[in-house]
Amino acid sequence: MTLFLPIIVALPLASAVLTFFLSARMGRKVSDISVVLIALTFALTTLELWSAVRGWEGREEIVLGGWLTFFRDPLSAILVWVIAGFSLIVHVYSRRYMADEPGYVRFFIFLNLMTAALLVMVSASHLLLLLIAWHFVGVLLYLLLGQDLESRSAQRYALTTFFTYRLGDLPMVLAAVLLFHAFGTWSMPEIFARLAEGPEVTALGLPLPSVVGFLVALSAFARSAQFLVHTWLPYTMSGPTPVSALMHAGIVNAGGVLINRFAPIYVHAGEVLHLMFVVGLFTAIVGSVLMLTQHDIKKSLGYSTMGQMGFMIMECGVGAFSLAIYHLIAHGMFKGTLFLNAAGIIRAARNDDGVPAEDLYTFVVERRAARQRRPWLAMAIFTLIVPAVILFLAHYFVEQAFLEKQGAVILLFFGWMTGAQLIFATYHMRAENPLRLFSLILVSFAIVVIGYSVIAHNFDLFLYPDPAFRKALYAAAGVKLIYFDVFVALLAAVIVFGWLFAYYAERKRLATHDWTRRLRRLFYAAASREFYVGEVYVRFARIAIGGAGRLNALLGWR
Amino acid sequence: MAVRVVSMRCLVGAKMTPLFAFLAATLLLPLFPFSILLVAFFERVNVGRLRAPILLVIFMPGAALLTIADGPPPAWMLAWAMLTAVLYAWRAIALQDVRLWVVFLVVSSGALLWAGAGHDNLILKALGFGLPLATMSMLVDLIERRFGAAHIALELRLATLAPKLSGLFVVALLAAIAMPVSPSFFAMIALVVDQASTSVPTTLAILGCWLLWSWSAARIFAGIAVGPRHTRTQDIADSLALLHAAVFVGLGLIGVLLGALML
Numbered sequence: 001m002t003l004f005l006p007i008i009v010a011l012p013l014a015s016a017v018l019t020f021f022l023s024a025r026m027g028r029k030v031s032d033i034s035v036v037l038i039a040l041t042f043a044l045t046t047l048e049l050w051s052a053v054r055g056w057e058g059r060e061e062i063v064l065g066g067w068l069t070f071f072r073d074p075l076s077a078i079l080v081w082v083i084a085g086f087s088l089i090v091h092v093y094s095r096r097y098m099a100d101e102p103g104y105v106r107f108f109i110f111l112n113l114m115t116a117a118l119l120v121m122v123s124a125s126h127l128l129l130l131l132i133a134w135h136f137v138g139v140l141l142y143l144l145l146g147q148d149l150e151s152r153s154a155q156r157y158a159l160t161t162f163f164t165y166r167l168g169d170l171p172m173v174l175a176a177v178l179l180f181h182a183f184g185t186w187s188m189p190e191i192f193a194r195l196a197e198g199p200e201v202t203a204l205g206l207p208l209p210s211v212v213g214f215l216v217a218l219s220a221f222a223r224s225a226q227f228l229v230h231t232w233l234p235y236t237m238s239g240p241t242p243v244s245a246l247m248h249a250g251i252v253n254a255g256g257v258l259i260n261r262f263a264p265i266y267v268h269a270g271e272v273l274h275l276m277f278v279v280g281l282f283t284a285i286v287g288s289v290l291m292l293t294q295h296d297i298k299k300s301l302g303y304s305t306m307g308q309m310g311f312m313i314m315e316c317g318v319g320a321f322s323l324a325i326y327h328l329i330a331h332g333m334f335k336g337t338l339f340l341n342a343a344g345i346i347r348a349a350r351n352d353d354g355v356p357a358e359d360l361y362t363f364v365v366e367r368r369a370a371r372q373r374r375p376w377l378a379m380a381i382f383t384l385i386v387p388a389v390i391l392f393l394a395h396y397f398v399e400q401a402f403l404e405k406q407g408a409v410i411l412l413f414f415g416w417m418t419g420a421q422l423i424f425a426t427y428h429m430r431a432e433n434p435l436r437l438f439s440l441i442l443v444s445f446a447i448v449v450i451g452y453s454v455i456a457h458n459f460d461l462f463l464y465p466d467p468a469f470r471k472a473l474y475a476a477a478g479v480k481l482i483y484f485d486v487f488v489a490l491l492a493a494v495i496v497f498g499w500l501f502a503y504y505a506e507r508k509r510l511a512t513h514d515w516t517r518r519l520r521r522l523f524y525a526a527a528s529r530e531f532y533v534g535e536v537y538v539r540f541a542r543i544a545i546g547g548a549g550r551l552n553a554l555l556g557w558r
Numbered sequence: 559m560a561v562r563v564v565s566m567r568c569l570v571g572a573k574m575t576p577l578f579a580f581l582a583a584t585l586l587l588p589l590f591p592f593s594i595l596l597v598a599f600f601e602r603v604n605v606g607r608l609r610a611p612i613l614l615v616i617f618m619p620g621a622a623l624l625t626i627a628d629g630p631p632p633a634w635m636l637a638w639a640m641l642t643a644v645l646y647a648w649r650a651i652a653l654q655d656v657r658l659w660v661v662f663l664v665v666s667s668g669a670l671l672w673a674g675a676g677h678d679n680l681i682l683k684a685l686g687f688g689l690p691l692a693t694m695s696m697l698v699d700l701i702e703r704r705f706g707a708a709h710i711a712l713e714l715r716l717a718t719l720a721p722k723l724s725g726l727f728v729v730a731l732l733a734a735i736a737m738p739v740s741p742s743f744f745a746m747i748a749l750v751v752d753q754a755s756t757s758v759p760t761t762l763a764i765l766g767c768w769l770l771w772s773w774s775a776a777r778i779f780a781g782i783a784v785g786p787r788h789t790r791t792q793d794i795a796d797s798l799a800l801l802h803a804a805v806f807v808g809l810g811l812i813g814v815l816l817g818a819l820m821l
Contacts, residue, residue, distance in 0.1 A: 066818065128821060131747070132738040139737055142776075143728075149717040150786040159776045166772040170765040173747060177754045186821070204758060548652035555649075557658065558597040 004048050005062055005070050008080055009119045011041040012087070016112035023105040031095050034108045038091050038115065042084040045077075052077035053462070061125050061189050069126045069187065074463050075260055075325070076123035082329050083122065086250050086336060087115040093340055094242040101240070107147055111246075114140040118250065122257055127176040127186040130261075134172055134219075134254075138165035141251060145239035154238035161232040168222025168229070172258075175215035178203045192264040199268040213269030216262050217276055224255025224309040227283040231534045234290075234302030241343055244298075248305045249336030253328035256312045260321050260463070263473065270476040277317025277410075277477070283310025286531070293527040298342070305335060311414075318407025319477030322460040379427050380503040384496055387419020390446050394453040405474040406484050413491055419445055420499055427503075579627035580635055580675075587620030587668040589635075590642040596668075600661045606699030613660075613692040617668055617684035630676030639672035640763035647770035651777060656698050656708035659778055663734060664691055666767055667742070670749060673760050677752040679820045686745030686816050690733035693809055696802070697723075697730040700794065701782075710781030717783045720793040724783050726802045731779055735771040739810045744817030751821065 015037035023030045052074050060072040070076065091111065098104055117140055121133035142165070145158035176186070182201045183191045195201070201208040220226075225233035233252065237244055259266065259276070266273055287307030294300040308331045315324040391412050395402045402408045426441050464470045478484070504510075526532070588596045603609055630636070646666040653659045667687040674680045700723065701708040701716070708714075716724035733740035746768055753760040793799075 128747075128817070132743075135738045135743075139732060146784065149715075149784045152785065155780045155784050159780060162776050163769075163773055166769050170769060173750060174754060174761065174765065177747065177750045180751065181755045203755070544648070545652050548649045552649050552652055555594065558594040558601075 003062075004044055005072055005076070005080070005123055006064055006068070008041055008044050008048065008084070009070070009116060009123070011037050011044070012112045012116040012119065016109045016116070019105060019108050019112060028099065028104055030105060031091070031108050034112055035088075035091050035095065038084065038088045038112070041115070041119075042081075042088045045081040045084040049077045049081040061187075067126045067129045067132075067186070069129065070120075070123045071125040071188075072123075074465070078325065078329075078463070079122040079257060080119050082332065083115065083118045083250060086246060086332060087111070087118075089336065089340070090242045090246045093245070094240075097242060097343075098240060101147070103147055103149065107144070107240070110140055110144050110147075111242075114144060114246070114251075121254065122261075125188045127179065127188060127191075130188075131173060131176055135169055137251060137254065138162060138169060141165065141243075141247065144243045145236055145247075147240050147243065148238070151238060157232070157235040157238050161236055164222050164229055164232045168219045171215040172219040175212045175219070178208065178212055178215070182208050188261075195264060195268070207268070209265050209268035210272060213262070213265050213272035214275070216258060216265065217272055217279075220255030220258045220313065221279060222255075223258070224252055224313060225283075225306045226255075226279050226310065226313060227286050228533065230283065230287070230306050231530075231537060233306050234294075234299045234530075235534075237298040237302060241339060245336045245339035248301070248339055249332035252305060252309060253312070253332060255309065256316060256324040256328045259313075259316045260325055263321050263464070263469075266316075266321075267469070267472045267476050270478070273317050273319065273477040274479070275317070276313050280310045280312070280314030280317050283307070284314060285310070289527050290530055293524060295528075297346075301335070301338060301342070305331075308335070315407075315411065317477060318410050319405070319474035320407050320411060320456075321473055322463040323411070323456050325463060326456050326459045376503045376507040377500075379423075380500050383420045383423040383427070383503070384499055386423065386442065387416050387445065390419065390442075390449050391415045394446070394449045398453045398457045406478045407474050409484075409488060413495070415449065417495060419449075420495070424499070424502065576627040576629055577632075579623045580631050583620045583623040583627070583672075583675075584635075584638075586623060587617060587639075587671050588642075588665060589638050589669060589672075590645055593642060593646065593665045593669075596665060597658075597661050600657075600664075606695075606702055609657075609695045609699065610692045613664060613695050614688050616664060617671060617688050618681065620668065621671055621674075621680045621684035624672065624675040625680050627675065631672060636672055636675075636757070636760060639669045640760055643667075643669035643767050644763050644770070647767040647774070650774040651770060653774065653778075654710035654781065656778055656782065657695075657702070659774065660691060660694055660698060660734070663771065666771070667691070670746075670764055670767060673749045673753050673764060679748065682816055682820050683745040683748055686741035686748075686813070686820070689809060689812060690730070690736075690740045690742045693805060694730040694734040696805075697727050700798075700802075701727065704794075708782065710778070713785060714782050715785040718786070722793045722796075722799040726794075726799065726806070727783060728779060729806050731775050733806070733809060735775040736768060739813045739817070741809065741813040741816045744813055744820055747817075748820040 015034045018033050018037075019030050022033065026033075062070045062072050064070075091108075094107065094111065098107055101107070114137065117133050117136040120129065121137055124130040124133055139162075142158050142162035145161055146155050148154045179191050180186055182203060183194050185191060195209065199207075199209055203211045222229045236247060239247075284307050287303050287305075287310050291300050291303035291307055294303060308327070312324045312327050312331070315321075315327060395408065395412065422441060422445055423438075426438060429437065460470060464473070479487075529535070585592050585595075600609065603612065624631070631639070643666045646662045646669070650659055650662040650666070653662060671680065671684055671687065674683050698708050701714070704720075704723070705712060705714055716727060733742065736742040736746045746764065749764050750761055753764065
């Protein structure tokens with residue numbers, strides 16, 4: 001069984017090699033080999049995951065010799081399963097989708113290599129092997145996004161992606177080297193063990209866990225499109241649809257995976273977790289705002305991914321590391337499905353938009369509110385209390401001590417706001433039987449919350465079986481209790497008064513001032529131009545290239 | 559395993575003061591403005607097949623001199639070297655001629671080797687940088703012989719014009735900018751290892767060069783390899799493509815071997 005993991009990694013590599021050598025003889029049928037071998041990979045990863053669920057004890061390392069060492073732990077078991085699963089779906093989809101495209105064989109070779117690189121990336125336990133896989137993912141993504149060799153725009157956006165990934169690769173190199181300097185080894189299990197024994201190591205005059213944690217976080221930010229290094233993500237739609245699906249479902253999640261892999265470092269780097277929380281929160285908000293203001297549906301999907309990635313990083317920032325993994329898998333599944341269905345839906349929508357003129361449509365699209373209303377104050381109170389109660393009970397039954405985890409409390413606020421938003425939307429909808437509508441929506445919400453709580457809790461137990469370590473992660477992400485209590489009280493007050501005001505203003509149809517309308521228009525204009533971040537970068541790039549060109553001319557190109 | 563060139567002093571047969579060795583090295587691993595001489599020299603080497611072997615060994619004398627100096631260079635010299643490396647890496651992003659781009663990369667990587675002075679395995683690092691640049695030069699030579707020049711303005715669109723040549727070109731390009739498992743990838747990491755705990759600015763300069771190389775390479779790739787083209791000329795022969803592919807496999811293996819020796 002311990003050889004499963006190396007075989008799992010070797011199969012996609014073998015598939016790439018076979019595809020290359022047999023393509024001349026088999027033509028496009030060569031993709032069958034890829035599909036079969038990736039299916040076999042998926043079968044093996046399922047066995048590996050099954051044996052992990054059945055009861056591995058802690059972490060094991062598979063040493064094949066030299067740098068070829070792999071983690072055999074729950075994290076790698078679940079991630080290799082997810083990657084192989086997504087890859088299989090994308091392979092099967094691509095067989096027909098790419099059939100008429102030039103570079104069919106090349107595409108499958110790169111797809112296989114990408115699968116292998118991702119599998120190595122999530123399971124490597126040697127820092128150099130991790131670096132190699134990390135770099136390869138960037139290069140292969142560049143080549144896959146630039147699959148259409150005749151498209152200038154595809155190439156331009158692939159270049160943006162490549163550059164941002166390189167920007168993220170370099171802090172990772174520095175982090176690895178600093179760890180090597182401090183402990184004299186590239187082996188991650190050894191480094192983590194020695195760090196646990198004595199975390200008071202320094203690098204560059206600062207605590208090593210903080211420096212390394214910060215550098216790893218920077219790499220994760222670039223890979224997971226956090227604000228200011230996000231501009232590549234919405235523009236990668238010029239690549240083939242299966243690549244978009246694979247990227248949004250899997251590759252972009254690399255940041256969360258990396259942070260989880262370095263979790264033993266973050267136990268001693270609380271301040272970096274706080275930074276992650278801020279960056280993630282900001283990215284989630286900006287991503288959501290940009291998603292709502294885009295007219296291009298694919299770009300809108302891209303920004304939706306950015307928002308989700310922000311949320312994932314934020315979860316890491318509050319110490320909910322395993323929740324981030326659960327989130328990235330769930331997000332990967334629904335976003336992958338969206339992308340793979342996008343082409344069919346767009347084609348169908350050209351003939352008929354298929355949207356019925358019902359309540360949901362009139363409220364969400366036409367912004368027309370229902371004529372008959374329930375009393376606004378009662379509804380506001382209902383909106384605030386019901387989701388809070390459902391969330392509290394679901395978490396309480398899963399784990400009684402959840403209120404001790406500051407991170408869990410913060411995340412509950414997001415659930416609370418989502419639930420309140422759901423009821424607010426329902427309040428506006430016309431329905432023949434409002435009670436039935438509310439009941440159905442509340443039951444759906446309760447099922448989602450209970451399901452989410454139960455699965456997230458079990459993920460926590462599966463990925464981090466050591467309760468002391470789980471506690472340490474949450475503790476590292478925590479802040480002083482008095483600050484936290486004040487923050488929670490303020491946040492709760494803002495949410496309560498915000499919703500009360502929203503109901504009141506909506507009911508009384510309060511007039512808006514000119515200046516607020518102007519401010520809103522300005523904000524909308526800035527958001528629809530993506531806050532000009534991309535344009536600033538383009539300007540900077542032009543200045544850099546222009547300056548280099550002028551200097552070259554001055555020095556006679558020598 | 560550390561490879562020390564301790565017998566270098568015997569080879570040169572004279573006792574050399576470190577400062578003299580460093581000053582001489584500014585010409586052999588040339589720092590700006592002496593680097594202009596190196597670029598001018600490569601302009602004069604018109605025989606394409608000569609450039610590859612020259613590139614293979616070009617860093618060796620300078621690396622040997624730095625090894626003889628047996629210690630780190632003075633801080634001002636190291637800063638000078640890093641500025642040269644970053645200067646040429648930056649200037650490379652505006653280049654359109656691939657041959658000149660290779661020469662700028664030679665200057666930039668040569669200057670980076672100064673960061674390894676006073677540390678182990680400088681000769682191996684020099685070899686690590688020289689090998690991929692030599693293979694890149696071979697590919698440039700192939701393109702020049704076929705199309706007259708390897709220049710973005712020619713709009714070659716290699717990928718649709720000559721897919722095999724284009725594939726090899728991409729691999730060579732990636733190897734030249736120190737992507738895994740090229741020898742230069744391990745040489746770069748080894749240089750970061752040398753400097754990470756002693757000099758933050760030098761480390762940042764090394765990483766900055768790495769980033770700028772990638773940027774310029776992607777521009778070269780986009781200019782030379784991609785774009786719409788409807789005509790198609792004869793690609794390189796299968797045997798030649800296989801030969802070059804074998805060279806790249808060998809390069810990767812050497813890279814892993816050098817990596818194991820240096821790290």
